[in-house]
Structure formats: C-alpha cells, structure tokens
Amino acid sequence: MTELKGALIGCGFFAVNQMHAWNDVKGARIAAICDRDPERLKIVGEQFGITRRYCDASQLFADGGFDFVDIATTVQSHHPLVEMAARHKVPVICQKPFATTLADAKAMVKACRDAGVPLMVHENFRWQTPIQAVRRALDAGVIGEPFWGRFSFRSAYDVFSGQPYLAAGERFIIEDLGIHTLDIARFILGDVAALTARTRRVNPNIRGEDVATILLDHQSGATSVVDVSYATRLATEPFPETLIELDGSHGTIRLSQGYRLEVTDAQGTKVTDVSPRLLSWASRPWHNIQESVFAIQQHWTDRLAAGEAPSTSGADNLKTFALVEAAYDSAATGKTIDIGAML
Ligand code: NAD
Ligand code: 89Y
Structure with a gap:
C-alpha cells in the first residue's frame, strides 16, 4: 500500500496528540506542517522531525505535495481553511467545533462536495x-x-x-x-x-x-x-x-x-x-481521548485509501x-x- 502524505495546519495544544497519532497510523504520515505562530511551528517541527514548515497556509497549498490536510486550528479559521483545501482539491480533516454557525458549516460541506473532495470532522469521542x-x-x-x-x-x-x-x-x-x-x-x-x-x-x-x-x-x-x-x-x-x-x-x-x-x-x-x-x-x-485520536485518524486513512466516506463526514457532522x-x-x-x- 502506498503511504498517504498529509499536511497539518495549526501546531497548538491539541495538535501534538494528532502528530503523535499520525506517527502510529499505518498508511499515512505527515510531510509538512503550518502555523502562523513561528514559535509553535518550530516546537512541533523539531519534536516530530518535520522540515517542511510554513507560516502561511496559502503558501503550503501553493507548494502542494500532499494527499490530505489535517486542520487543527481553533474554530475561527476553519471556514477559510476548509474552502482553501476544497479549491486545491485536497481531501480535508477539520477539528471540532467544525464552524461557528450552522450556515457556515453547510457552506463548508457544500464547498467540499462541489469540489469532489472527502471531508471528515475530527469528532473523535x-x-x-x-x-x-x-x-x-x-x-x-x-x-x-x-x-x-x-x-x-x-x-x-x-x-x-x-x-x-x-x-x-x-x-x-x-x-x-x-x-x-x-x-x-x-x-x-x-x-x-x-x-x-x-x-x-x-x-x-x-x-x-x-x-x-x-x-x-x-x-x-x-x-x-x-x-x-x-x-x-x-x-x-x-x-x-x-x-x-x-x-x-x-x-x-x-x-x-x-x-x-x-x-x-x-x-x-x-x-x-x-x-x-x-x-x-x-x-x-487524557489517554482515553488520545487513543480515540489515533482511532479516528486510522479510520480516515483506511477510508481515504478505499475511496469511502468516513463515519464523521462533514455531512454527518451537520446533524x-x-x-x-x-x-x-x-x-x-x-x-x-x-x-x-x-x-
Ligand atoms: P491552540 O490555540 O492551542 O492551537 C491552535 C493553533 O493554530 C495555534 O498555534 C495557532 O497559531 C494556529 N492557527 C490558528 N489559525 C491559523 C491559521 N489560519 N493558519 C495557521 N495556523 C493557525 O488550540 P487547541 O487547544 O490546540 O485547539 C485546536 C482545536 O482542537 C480547537 O478547535 C479545539 O476545540 C480542538 N480540540 C479538540 C479536542 C478533541 O478531543 N477533538 C480536544 C482539544 C481541542
Ligand atoms: O476542547 C475539549 C475537547 O474537545 O475535549 C476536551 C476538551 O479538551 C476540553 O473540554
């Protein structure tokens, strides 16, 4: 099986769990990271040995070279980042809460559906x-x-x-x-x-x-x-x-x-x-939550490789x-x- 390459945006408090879990997931690895805070970018880059680092998500997408993006930022940036992924035809995982309003959430699901890209909300519980x-x-x-x-x-x-x-x-x-x-x-x-x-x-x-x-x-x-x-x-x-x-x-x-x-x-x-x-x-x-982070990321990887929708797809998460x-x-x-x- 070819290994899927991911890019992670948002290297804050919770993303460290996601990075550890990506190390354990079979069939995927993180190839690039992005955070607008250079200090967080450096800390996570050094901890996980990631050399491709970006402060600007649009530059990350412009350079490409990854099969999916994992958005681990707080909610305010989810809408623009999900739509950016859709424009670049990149399958996308987005942390919860998916959006600030249901209208935004619907627009994000539509953008991915129209672009034909898989979308999973990181609803891990x-x-x-x-x-x-x-x-x-x-x-x-x-x-x-x-x-x-x-x-x-x-x-x-x-x-x-x-x-x-x-x-x-x-x-x-x-x-x-x-x-x-x-x-x-x-x-x-x-x-x-x-x-x-x-x-x-x-x-x-x-x-x-x-x-x-x-x-x-x-x-x-x-x-x-x-x-x-x-x-x-x-x-x-x-x-x-x-x-x-x-x-x-x-x-x-x-x-x-x-x-x-x-x-x-x-x-x-x-x-x-x-x-x-x-x-x-x-x-x-935290181990209960941490184990579920690994489980959902493995699920995403398996479903993406199989061309199947994940359990907590964007459409499911609207409900x-x-x-x-x-x-x-x-x-x-x-x-x-x-x-x-x-x-
Ligand atoms: P945080 O503030 O510690 O980290 C967010 C990071 O994203 C910051 O480093 C910030 O600089 C970066 N960022 C924000 N906007 C950006 C942008 N446009 N481009 C690049 N980088 C950007 O937040 P956190 O506590 O790690 O939470 C992140 C998300 O994870 C939240 O939505 C939170 O609800 C969620 N979360 C989920 C779980 C879970 O179990 N699923 C647990 C905790 C937190
Ligand atoms: O942000 C929350 C989450 O998603 O799980 C627990 C938490 O970290 C604090 O309520």
Whole structure:
C-alpha cells in the first residue's frame, strides 16, 4: 500500500496528540506542517522531525505535495481553511467545533462536495474504546429496543490552563465539549427530531455557560438526556469520561466511572472493564481521548485509501452541529427546537 502524505495546519495544544497519532497510523504520515505562530511551528517541527514548515497556509497549498490536510486550528479559521483545501482539491480533516454557525458549516460541506473532495470532522469521542463498547453491547441485542438514555459528562477539571481561549468565548461547554456528548447520543440512539435545553454559568471567571442540560427526542422514539458540566466537583475526578445509561425493552446498559460496563438482562448482569489503552505517548487522564485520536485518524486513512466516506463526514457532522446551535437557541428562548427544520 502506498503511504498517504498529509499536511497539518495549526501546531497548538491539541495538535501534538494528532502528530503523535499520525506517527502510529499505518498508511499515512505527515510531510509538512503550518502555523502562523513561528514559535509553535518550530516546537512541533523539531519534536516530530518535520522540515517542511510554513507560516502561511496559502503558501503550503501553493507548494502542494500532499494527499490530505489535517486542520487543527481553533474554530475561527476553519471556514477559510476548509474552502482553501476544497479549491486545491485536497481531501480535508477539520477539528471540532467544525464552524461557528450552522450556515457556515453547510457552506463548508457544500464547498467540499462541489469540489469532489472527502471531508471528515475530527469528532473523535465516538471512537473512544468505552463508547465503542457500548455501541457493540447495544448491537448484541440483549437489552432489546432502547427507549431511554443518559449521556453525562460532569467534571471540575481545569481545562482553561491548557486551552485559555475556552474561558474567553461567549459560548463554552456546549460548543466545546457538549458537541462530543451530543454526537455520542446520536451515535448510540440515532438522529434527533427535537431538542430542549437549559444552561447556566457557575464559574464567575469565565464568559460562557459551563453547565447544560439537554433533552433529546430521537427519531426512533427514544428519549435521552445529555448533561454536561465543568462546575461539578466530585470525590474522584472523572475527566474525561462520558458516562452512559441506557434502558431497553429487555435490559439495561450502564457505563460508569472507571470504565466499567454493566449489561443486565433477565439472565443477570455481565460486567466488563472497557478501559482505553495507554498508548506509548499518552498520559492519564487524557489517554482515553488520545487513543480515540489515533482511532479516528486510522479510520480516515483506511477510508481515504478505499475511496469511502468516513463515519464523521462533514455531512454527518451537520446533524451534530445542528444540535449545538439548537441547544443555544432553546436555552435562549425556552422553546423546543425542531431539528429537521434546520437541516
Ligand atoms: P491552540 O490555540 O492551542 O492551537 C491552535 C493553533 O493554530 C495555534 O498555534 C495557532 O497559531 C494556529 N492557527 C490558528 N489559525 C491559523 C491559521 N489560519 N493558519 C495557521 N495556523 C493557525 O488550540 P487547541 O487547544 O490546540 O485547539 C485546536 C482545536 O482542537 C480547537 O478547535 C479545539 O476545540 C480542538 N480540540 C479538540 C479536542 C478533541 O478531543 N477533538 C480536544 C482539544 C481541542
Ligand atoms: O476542547 C475539549 C475537547 O474537545 O475535549 C476536551 C476538551 O479538551 C476540553 O473540554
């Protein structure tokens, strides 16, 4: 198999995980990097031995010589960079949050579709080992038809020291973290017909909301609650675990803290340890996220090589992004939002 060459744009806090993961991915490697901050460019270039370095993305694309681009910048630059990739006919991965508005997200998906280039949003949480284990447990059928779910992420972990911009934005937890939890809810219980949300800010030192409670009416008829908080101090800090409860017609699934999976049916309860692996370059407690970065990048590489669409394609991600926008709308107006009307 020929090795695909990638270029990575945005050498900041999280891109270091992506660079480590690219080293482990079979069938792809990073040939060039770009960051408008020369210091970050130098640090990442030296750490990963990349000599082709650019401060300007348009110069990177003009020189070419790569099969895909991995955009790891913060959201403000996603729209221009994705459209730049589309103009140059370069398949593109873009970090979450994909866009600042649903209208922008739709325009970015259209630009790639019109140019005929594959587009994947780096929506990695559904690739976490424990989340995949829940999906498999549901697919095994022992709990029957799921009719209720809860997808919960509650923490007091200091995310602001590594990602200071999170404290400054008008929007915080739904756009940054809840976006993953909403995507997991879709991955497990399917697409959403309507959404109702309530938010609040508890931490006085940040600008956006740090608590959100979201009620989802799934198209299947199931109901779920997505609850996320960065204002919840617990005896044992669970960051970055998503906890899941699913009730089905014949049994239940519980993914509880410490990566413990319980599947209960009329025969009894089966308990499994679904802990993520600690990859050689990973560190606790981030290893759960770090392993999913490797998994999604391997998935992209395999699908690109096979000419197939990735699981979290741009088109798929519009259905997650709509939930983010609807949650802010519902929290502001107090109304239930019809998701179908947004797409
Ligand atoms: P960061 O600010 O540390 O890094 C972003 C880098 O991009 C900076 O070095 C900046 O100079 C560079 N940059 C910005 N615009 C650019 C442009 N137009 N051209 C070239 N370089 C540019 O941010 P971060 O914390 O690494 O976050 C990056 C993205 O990753 C965010 O969208 C964030 O939400 C996402 N993220 C995802 C996960 C996940 O699990 N999927 C986890 C953390 C962060
Ligand atoms: O930016 C966020 C993400 O995507 O995963 C966790 C995080 O780093 C902080 O909330």
